[in-house]
Amino acid sequence: xxxxxxxxxxxxxxxxxxxxxxxxxxxxxxxxxxxxxxxxxxxxxxxxxxxxxxxxxxxxxxxxxxxxxxxxxxxxxxxxxxxxxxxxxxxxxxxxxxxxxxxxxxxxxxxxxxxxxxxxxxxxxxxxxxxxxxxxxxxxxxxxxxxxxxxxxxxxxxxxxxxxxxxxxxxxxxxxxxxxxxxxxxxxxxxxxxxxxxxxxxxxxxxxxxxxxxxxxxxxxxxxxxxxxxxxxxxxxxxxxxxxxxxxxxxxxxxxxxxxxxxxxxxxxxxxxxxxxxxxxxxxxxxxxxxxxxxxxxxxxx
Numbered sequence: 612x613x614x615x616x617x618x619x620x621x622x623x624x625x626x627x628x629x630x631x632x633x634x635x636x637x638x639x640x641x642x643x644x645x646x647x648x649x650x651x652x653x654x655x656x657x658x659x660x661x662x663x664x665x666x667x668x669x670x671x672x673x674x675x676x677x678x679x680x681x682x683x684x685x686x687x688x689x690x691x692x693x694x695x696x697x698x699x700x701x702x703x704x705x706x707x708x709x710x711x712x713x714x715x716x717x718x719x720x721x722x723x724x725x726x727x728x729x730x731x732x733x734x735x736x737x738x739x740x741x742x743x744x745x746x747x748x749x750x751x752x753x754x755x756x757x758x759x760x761x762x763x764x765x766x767x768x769x770x771x772x773x774x775x776x777x778x779x780x781x782x783x784x785x786x787x788x789x790x791x792x793x794x795x796x797x798x799x800x801x802x803x804x805x806x807x808x809x810x811x812x813x814x815x816x817x818x819x820x821x822x823x824x825x826x827x828x829x830x831x832x833x834x835x836x837x838x839x840x841x842x843x844x845x846x847x848x849x850x851x852x853x854x855x856x857x858x859x860x861x862x863x864x865x866x867x868x869x870x871x872x873x874x875x876x877x878x879x880x881x882x883x884x885x886x887x888x889x890x891x892x893x894x895x896x897x898x899x900x901x902x903x904x905x906x907x908x909x910x911x912x913x
Contacts, residue, residue: 618659620692623685625652626664630682631752633671641756694895702897704735709898712741714750714762716813717840722860723763723910730909754890760899761906762888765818769888776903779912781858781883783821784873786865788849791872798874809836809853811844821856824880845869858883 628638635653639646657664660681665672674682702709715723720742731738745753751769753759762769769775785803787794793802810822835853838844845865848855862873887906893899 619655622652622656622659623689625649626656626678627682627686627689629653629665629672630674630678630686631755633665633673635672690892693892702901704738704901706737707735707898708737708739710739710741711760711898711902712743712758714743714745714753714759714764716744716764716818717842718813718818718858718861719763721841722864723906725864726909727906730905734905754888755892757890757893760889760893761903763906764885765883766886766888772891773888774891774894775886775888776907776911778885778887778907778910779860781860781885783856783876783880783883784859784862785854785876786845786848786857786862786871786873787854788851789870789872791852791854793854794872794874798877800877803854803877804830804832806832806854807835807852808832809838809844809847809851809855810834811838811841811855811857813840818858818883821880825878828878830878845871856880860885 625638625642628641629635629649632638632641635646635649638644639649642649653664660677662677663675664678665674667673724740724742728740731740743753743759745759750759750762750766751772754762754769755772763778785798787806793806811818812822836847838847841857841861844855844857846869847853849869849871856876859873862871865871866873887903889899889903
């Protein structure tokens with residue numbers, strides 16, 4: 612029977628990273644070690660555990676069945692150790708110089724950041740934020756390893772290993788300039804189908820599903836412009852006859868400033884739950900807890 616006292620905990624950290632990265636060079640870069648040092652650590656683990664653990668293949672290092680069986684309890688054990696180590700660390704927002712990294716879309720930046728930065732200037736003048744973009748695979752890994760502290764949005768794929776907290780539910784509206792010919796009365800389904808549209812595809816975000824819903828519903832309409840993101844949208848809509856489907860939060864943040872009018876959407880589109888996500892490794896991290904509590908207090912709706 613193997614005893615924990617026989618194994619250097621650092622070897623388990625190497626094992627966990629090798630299992631996730633499948634590449635000794637990437638693990639070495641992450642840990643600030645040389646590749647030979649990582650290979651030596653793997654050799655020691657193989658001897659201690661009497662298993663090859665990883666085999667080289669054309670797709671990189673692939674875990675053996677024993678390594679696959681071993682990884683989940685090792686990962687959970689390391690997570691608990693990380694939580695225990697953070698318990699002794701206090702977080703004082705008035706003196707902290709910490710930078711928090713938050714994954715959010717450009718809609719999130721428009722809606723959350725102005726109010727949040729203003730509040731931080733009052734409560735935590737030394738704290739900085741960095742908004743980041745990453746695809747789902749990278750986001751999971753970045754949050755596991757602490758490079759992203761929180762994520763905000765519609766991200767149903769963040770399941771096992773993540774906590775989430777509801778902030779609010781968004782509904783879709785149609786946005787157009789205030790003096791648009793269709794803004795004078797009720798905006799009907801026929802008006803929607805005949806209007807000239809701007810479409811924001813927003814790939815990699817939950818908002819990209821709008822087009823899928825319209826296609827499934829058999830809705831076609833003339834699209835005159837497609838954009839990959841929402842930032843330029845209010846500038847364009849305010850100077851054209853284009854109509855765009857957006858969330859009510861984005862309409863709320865841009866309508867008055869750009870002279871736009873939000874009309875109830877004539878189609879029954881699903882509502883969008885917006886949640887706050889964090890990885891279980893940082894559930895007890897004092898700074899992470901403080902920031903997510905602040906975001907919840909500022910933006911959560913009953």
